Structure formats: structure tokens, C-alpha cells
Amino acid sequence: MENLIYQWPQGKKCAVSLSFDFDGESPYLWRTRNTPSNMLGEWEQRRFGPRQGIYRILDILKKYEVRATFFIPGVIAEKYPQAVEQVAKHGHEIGLHGYLHERVDQLTKTEVEETFTKSKEIFERLLGKKTFGYRSPSWEMTLETFEVLREHNIIYDSSMMGYDHPYWVDDLPEIPVQWLLDDAIFFRYTGGGPGSYPPQNPAVVMDAWKQEFEGMKRYGGLFLTTMHPWISGRASRLMELEQLILFLQRDSDVWWATCEEVAAYHRSHYPDQFRETIGVN
Template sequence: MNSVRYTWPEGKKCAVVLSFDFDGITPYLWRSRHSQSKGISEKEQRRFGPRQGIYRILELLEKWEIKGSFYIPGVTAEEYPQAVEAIAKCGHEIGLHGYLHERVDELTRDKIEETLIKGKAAIEHIVGQRKMGYRSPSWEMTEDTFEVIKKYEVLYDSSLMGADHPYWINQMVELPVQWLLDDAIFYRYVGGGASVNPPANPATVIDTWKKEFEGIKKYGGLFMLTMHPWLSGRGSRILALESLISYLKMDSEIWWATAQEVAAYHQSLEVEGKNACLTEMIDR
């Protein structure tokens, strides 16, 4: 039996989205909220992202004329409004990512709603009111979270891994992620016994991502790459990322898009009645 392929615009074979979780120090603050550690090493390591990494990434995307998708916790927006302004000024998509990078599976429904409201307000204070997509911190989701983001007319979710192309879940467009396409599993190293393996060689990471792209393209999927400015904003990793972009740019069968553009496209297919068999397969 032949597998069913997802239909992309203009006969393209796959879509590529470069996404960035602009966390800053928020995951550390959430994780250590009940402790009083005197250490500042991890916080300083993470501050590299909003101080330097984000601007290197923006420069790289501008050079290659790519629009990315940036998911920003409210606290990061409050602490680094100039970086959020720079992202918006360059025309990139900005999405919701909690307030303090809270894990939603550890929150009540009321708290989830509170973090969404506060995170949205912090971003809109800088860039103005707008409809946004959502990526849950730590890629965890709950039924309550889906109900909350639907209530506030969030455009889509990008936190789950139930397919390798866009699909519907809980009446919400889902733009799937996956761990193999997240830079954190390769580069995150904070020392102090919290990390086991040293950071991977960027050349090895890029080779892994190229192979995953080849597989995704073969099956007509979505290549959703997730990066963090405090990790991928480092010198050798920026150079490696540029080598990947250069490689992908040679492929004329790619649809380059933001996550919001992919979500809007998937919704248009629903209206037109296309990819119905794919929707049915996922819902079952």
C-alpha cells in the first residue's frame, strides 16, 4: 500500500521552517523557583542568547532572506524588549511561549490561562496587538492548555510530535516538532553535574539534520528546525547553521515559510477539502 503524501503549495515536495525558542534565562528561573542557588554560571551562559546570539541569528537570516518563527516567553520580552523589537523589525514571526517558561503539565487551568495572558501582554506591549501561534515550554501539552489557547484564538500549536506534517488535534492546527531537530539535545551543556555529555561537534549535528531533511522530503513532510539563541548563536554553530542553509537553498523543491504561513495553508486545505484522508488518519 502506498503512503499518502501531504500536498504542499506549487508542487513543492516539503516545507522548511526555521524556528527559534528565545528563552533567555526563563527555563532556569522556572526550574529553580523553589531553590535559592547562589550560582550564576548557567544564568550567564543563557544570557549569551539575548546579548549576542539573537543578533547573529537575525543577521544570518537577513543575509539569506529567510523569515523565521520566534517563540518568546513573557519574561524574556520584558527583560530584552530591544531584542524583541529587532525580531519584529526584521519581519519575523513572533509566537507565544508562556510567561516564565512554565511546564503546563505542572499548572492548573487557571494558571495556564494566567501565563498565556501575561506572556501575550508582555509581547504586545512591545510589538502591538496581533494574533500569534503558540509553542508550549518544554514541548508538553495538556487538554486544559488546548482549551485555553482556543479561548484566546491562538492561531496554532507547535509542541507535539504526532506526525511529520501539519495535522489537526483538539480542533487546533498542530505544526509538529521533534527532538532530533532540536539543537538543545546536541549543544546544551551547563556543567555542575546537570549535563552528562559534552556539546556535539556542529559538523556532526548539521550532517544529522541533512539526513533528517532528506527523509522528511522523501515522505513530503515538514522540516521544523528548533534552535535556541543561547546555543546556536555561538560562533561555530552559526557557521554550521549557515552551511545547512546554503545546502537547503540549492533545493528548488522546498517551500520556505514561517510557522504561521504553514498553519494558514493547512487551514486553507481544510476549507478546500484537500488532504481529507490525512486528517481522518490522524484523528483516528
């Protein structure tokens, strides 16, 4: 295929979108659903997100007048309605992220549908809003889940990595994520054991992210970060987040947008290009 450079609004060279997966303890609850654990450590560590991390992140975003996108499992809205209301009150976009942070590849289609029905109802009630974008828990997707997205009138998906700018998965805008711009691969640490590495220095991670940003400008990409309040709400990482925002705001080549705005732009400006039919062969 021709190597087209994606064109952004106002002649900007790239788009920047900050996203937060406000998971709290939900992945832990999902993982231990059949074998309830008496271990409180990770549970409490994750609760740091809805108790403190989220509010510190909201403060920083407010200070720099950045609107972001928060993907939130339904159960977090049930457990921490005030935190979720604050996210909405600050003008951020809220997207769906499962009910209990279920891995969709481990569910039947009916079970996937139930997570949508349940979480949509919670957010509709809480926010008075009816249309939502979606990010799959753990960034795993199935063909059946894409069918469910269409049946539930979801306006975009943000779980896949097939391009580094928006594209179409059948008739749905895909707002692509990538592992390099996820805080979890650098900082997620819930104790020792095999395969467990100490968290990295936030300054080193920010340096890598800044390099990726420079590359995105060259190739017309979407610089979409994914952070988790229970991970990036920690003190030194927040200071680096602040530095990252300052760095990005100094650059006049950036179009800032929420994921919903990126999806709307893609719909209106690229109705025919970057179309992919997804499949497993």
C-alpha cells in the same frame, strides 16, 4: 489509515521552517523559582542568548533573506525589549512560549490561563499584534492547555510530534516539532555531572539534519528546526547554521515558510484530512 503524501504549495516536495525558542534565562528562573540559587554560571550562560546570540542569528537570517519564527516567553520580552523589537523589525514571526517558561503539566488550568493573559498582553503592547501561534515550554502539553489555546484564539500549536507534517488536534492546526531537529539534545551543556555529555560536533549534527531533510523530501514532510539563541548563537554552530541555510536554499524542491504560514496553508488546503482527537488513552 491510508498513507497519504502531504502536498505542498507549487508542487514542492517538502516545507522548511526555521524556528528559534528565544528562552534566555527563563527556564532557569522557572526551575529555581522556589529555591533561589546563588549559582550564577548557568544564568550567565543563558544570558548569552539575549545579549549576543540573538543578534548574530538575526544577521545570518538577514544575509540569506530567511524569515523564521521566534517563540518567546513573556519575561524575555520584559527584560530584553530591544532584542524582541529587532526580531519583529526583521520581519520574523513571534509566537507565545509561556511567561516564565512554565511547564504546563506542572500548573493548574487557571495558572496556565494566567501565563497566556500575561504574555499576550506583553506582546500585543510591544508588537501591536493580536493573533499568535504557540509553542509549549519544553514541548509538554495537557488537554487543559489545549482548551486554553482555544479560549485565547491561538491560531496554531507547535509542540507535538504526532505526524511529521501539519495535522489537526481537534480544531487547531498542529505544526509538529521533533527532537532530532532540536539543537538542545546535541549541544545543551551547562556543566558536568551524571547524565551530562560533552556537546557534539556541529558538523556531525548538520550531517544528521541534512539526512533528515532528504527523508522529508521523500515523504512530503515539514522540516522544522528548533534552535535556541543561547545554544546555537555560539560561533561554530552559527557557521553550521549558515551552511545549512545555503544547503537548503540550493534545493528547488523546498517551500520556505514561517510556522504561521504553514498553519494557514494547512487550514485552507486540508480542512478535513489528518484530523486527530487528542486524549490520554
